[in-house]
Amino acid sequence: MKQKLFLLAIMVSTVLTVSAQKRKIDLWGHVYDHVTHHAISGAKATLMLADSTIVDSVTCGYYTGGYYGTDANYCFSIPRKPQQYIIKVTHSDYDPCFVDYEVKKPGRNTFFNGRASITLNKMGLRQGYNTTTGAFTQMLDNVSRPSWNLNQEAHFNRPLDAKKRLTLDAHSRISYEENNDFDVVQYSEPNNLSPKTILKSAPRSTVHTIYNTENLRFTYRINRFDLSATGDFAYRHSTSDRANFTTLNIFEYNYALPSTAACRGSYNWQPTPKCIVAVATTALR
Numbered sequence: 466m467k468q469k470l471f472l473l474a475i476m477v478s479t480v481l482t483v484s485a486q487k488r489k490i491d492l493w494g495h496v497y498d499h500v501t502h503h504a505i506s507g508a509k510a511t512l513m514l515a516d517s518t519i520v521d522s523v524t525c526g527y528y529t530g531g532y533y534g535t536d537a538n539y540c541f542s543i544p545r546k547p548q549q550y551i552i553k554v555t556h557s558d559y560d561p562c563f564v565d566y567e568v569k570k571p572g573r574n575t576f577f578n579g580r581a582s583i584t585l586n587k588m589g590l591r592q593g594y595n596t597t598t599g600a601f602t603q604m605l606d607n608v609s610r611p612s613w614n615l616n617q618e619a620h621f622n623r624p625l626d627a628k629k630r631l632t633l634d635a636h637s638r639i640s641y642e643e644n645n646d647f648d649v650v651q652y653s654e655p656n657n658l659s660p661k662t663i664l665k666s667a668p669r670s671t672v673h674t675i676y677n678t679e680n681l682r683f684t685y686r687i688n689r690f691d692l693s694a695t696g697d698f699a700y701r702h703s704t705s706d707r708a709n710f711t712t713l714n715i716f717e718y719n720y721a722l723p724s725t726a727a728c729r730g731s732y733n734w735q736p737t738p739k740c741i742v743a744v745a746t747t748a749l750r
């Protein structure tokens with residue numbers, strides 16, 4: 466049975482690019498597992514107009530590090546004008562995911578994005594643990610209570626000096642999720658109950674999670690070199706009314722001083738994996 470693919474809130478960046486003398490903006494987003502929130506490798510994203518005409522398609526990039534730890538994302542270069550789009554994401558192990566997105570009046574250096582989703586009749590996993598033998602018994606079943614989440618993101622980018630050599634890039638994300646599934650039921654032998662009856666007695670498990678990430682990057686450009694100072698912070702708080710659940714309070718942060726050689730202009734250049742942080746070589750600020 467295929468799992469559900471979750472497409473994180475689509476984001477419209479405000480970095481201008483040059484293509485055929487027309488202004489462009491980047492339409493981008495993240496792809497991860499609906500339940501685990503782990504990034505998915507090998508997903509394909511297709512950009513379509515409202516009438517399903519295909520505009521472009523890409524294989525989602527897969528990286529370690531960055532805003533979300535391990536990250537899978539896509540990016541499309543689109544005209545800077547109001548337009549209705551459909552983003553379709555597919556993967557061989559998941560059900561397809563469709564998201565409608567409308568580009569209204571793209572801002573120059575700031576965007577805000579909010580998204581809410583709800584899953585009805587979610588496919589949950591009932592589990593029974595035999596304390597006598599140590600064996601697990603499992604059964605798939607629909608969860609009657611819906612799971613849902615709210616997500617808000619903001620991205621800010623602007624030069625800090627008159628010559629536009631020093632740039633500040635800030636990204637903030639906060640989300641709240643209620644995930645409903647089944648708890649593990651324990652039993653021992655001997656007993657006269659069938660495995661199905663035992664599994665049906667498994668109580669519902671509800672987990673509430675608040676997740677926040679913050680990223681700051683200062684970049685100073687000298688000719689073809691970018692000198693940067695970056696900092697990332699992530700916080701996760703999960704609670705549940707389950708008797709055996711331990712409240713989670715997880716903090717993570719990192720910082721770096723990377724320097725990269727950026728190839729700008731109309732070069733037909735493909736970055737090596739070590740230069741992945743210089744992928745935005747076609748962007749002009």
